[in-house]
Amino acid sequence: MSSVNLRHSVRGVILDEGDRILLCRFAIPGPTGTVVVWAAPGGGIERGETPLATLARRGRAGRRCGPARCVWHQQVVAPGHAAGYDGVVNDYFLVRTASFPPRGAMSDDELAAENIDGFRWWRLRDIADYHGSELFSPRDLATPLTALIAEGVPATPVPLGL
Known part of the structure; x- marks a missing residue:
């Protein structure tokens, strides 16, 4: 049986004082056209790095991370991620700010290399x-975000789907 090679990453659920979430707009070219996905900022964990160090290093939002707690966990085994x-x-x-x-701290060229072409604060509603045709990651972002805003940090990270 072969092992599955997964990329371990961290993402910031960055919520402002109005409970808006900051998302990155990824425009990912594919064989049938460009797919646009709105996702939390973050990136891959490098060897020897802690998740919070990664979040600070990958701070595409241009802010340093303060105290943060893991609130969601997602595992997706599928090509193209x-x-x-x-x-x-x-x-x-979760990062409150x-x-x-x-x-973001990355240059336009660095953002383009990662297929990022924008940032936006989104209200839950x-x-x-x-x-529209653009997607969210996770696809049903509204459900875990609703629970997080209403109930606060869960005792253990909530598992997410695709």
Whole structure:
């Protein structure tokens, strides 16, 4: 039996004082066209790095991470989620912050190399009511986000689907 090669990553559930979540817009080219996915900022954990160090290093939102707790866990075994891997493992950490203009610490070229072409603060209602062609990651982001805002940090990370 062969082993599955998964990319371990962390993502920041960055919520401002109005409970808006900061998401990155990924425009991913594919054989049938570009797929757009809105996802929490973050990235892959490098050898010897802690998840919080990764979150700080990958701070695409342009902010340093303060105290953070892991609130969600996602494992996706499917091609196309991380080049050279069979899928991903994402641990999501809650970061509360005052609202700020998102830009990220990465250059335009670095962002483009990662297929990122924008940032946006989203209200929960706008995510829940969205019916366009762009996707969220996880697809049902509104459900765990609703619980997180209403109930606070869970005792153990909530498992997420695709």
